Amino acid sequence: MRGPVRWVLWDVKDTLLKVRRSVGEQYCAEAERVGVKLPVADVETAFTQAYRQRSQLFPNYGRAQGMGSQRWWTGQVKDTFVQCGVNDSAVLDRLASNLYQNFCGAENWEVFSDSNGTLKICSALGLKQGVVSNFDKRLENILKECGLLTHFSFLLTSEEAGVAKPDPDIFRQALVRCGMSASSVAHVGDHYVNDYLTSRSLGIQGFLLDRQNRLGHLDIPPQHRLQSLEELPARLQQEIS
Numbered sequence: 001m002r003g004p005v006r007w008v009l010w011d012v013k014d015t016l017l018k019v020r021r022s023v024g025e026q027y028c029a030e031a032e033r034v035g036v037k038l039p040v041a042d043v044e045t046a047f048t049q050a051y052r053q054r055s056q057l058f059p060n061y062g063r064a065q066g067m068g069s070q071r072w073w074t075g076q077v078k079d080t081f082v083q084c085g086v087n088d089s090a091v092l093d094r095l096a097s098n099l100y101q102n103f104c105g106a107e108n109w110e111v112f113s114d115s116n117g118t119l120k121i122c123s124a125l126g127l128k129q130g131v132v133s134n135f136d137k138r139l140e141n142i143l144k145e146c147g148l149l150t151h152f153s154f155l156l157t158s159e160e161a162g163v164a165k166p167d168p169d170i171f172r173q174a175l176v177r178c179g180m181s182a183s184s185v186a187h188v189g190d191h192y193v194n195d196y197l198t199s200r201s202l203g204i205q206g207f208l209l210d211r212q213n214r215l216g217h218l219d220i221p222p223q224h225r226l227q228s229l230e231e232l233p234a235r236l237q238q239e240i241s
Contacts, residue, residue, distance in 0.1 A: 025040055
């Protein structure tokens with residue numbers, strides 16, 4: 001038997017907020033401040049390659065290797081610029097430090113127009129809310145500066161949990177914090193596997209956010225799809241009573 005919904009769990013990146021400009025644009029802007037000019041496309045390509053390699057070698061911010069997110073991201077920035085021909089160690093150190101700090105607050109993040117209003121409505125409906133995100137320890141301050149933190153009873157990042165989506169254990173840890181069975185919990189995210197399939201595999205009522213209708217080819221019931229977060233409260237109201 002499916003119970004009434006009492007909690008909503010949220011993904012963050014590309015669900016509630018997004019990067020304000022592309023990674024390539026932001027990295028190039030910071031590089032220009034230290035006198036280095038690079039093509040955005042080259043930096044985008046280098047970032048993607050470096051990210052893929054580091055994620056394979058040191059998954060989830062290298063937590064299992066005792067690395068931690070700040071060291072992980074410092075290496076990611078340096079790897080990106082080295083691939084673009086930047087080899088001055090002092091310049092690399094400065095870029096890595098500045099870019100890590102740049103993403104600590106609201107400066108480089110943009111809240112989707114439907115996020116804050118939907119979170120407020122969910123609270124008004126008596127629902128408690130939490131975050132389950134493949135993010136690092138900077139998330140709390142980012143959400144605070146973006147004006148979203150007060151909506152949540154807890155934040156669970158992959159860095160803290162020690163596992164990252166699609167590992168279902170991060171959702172199991174979240175359910176413990178909710179103090180509810182999976183059937184009384186909903187989850188909203190934009191990734192088909194990480195958010196939708198993994199949450200539903202545990203009995204959580206997963207919703208897939210697809211703002212651009214890019215995932216229309218997937219066999220997902222219409223009632224599980226959202227093109228805007230504004231559609232969510234009406235769906236949840238059917239499950240609250």
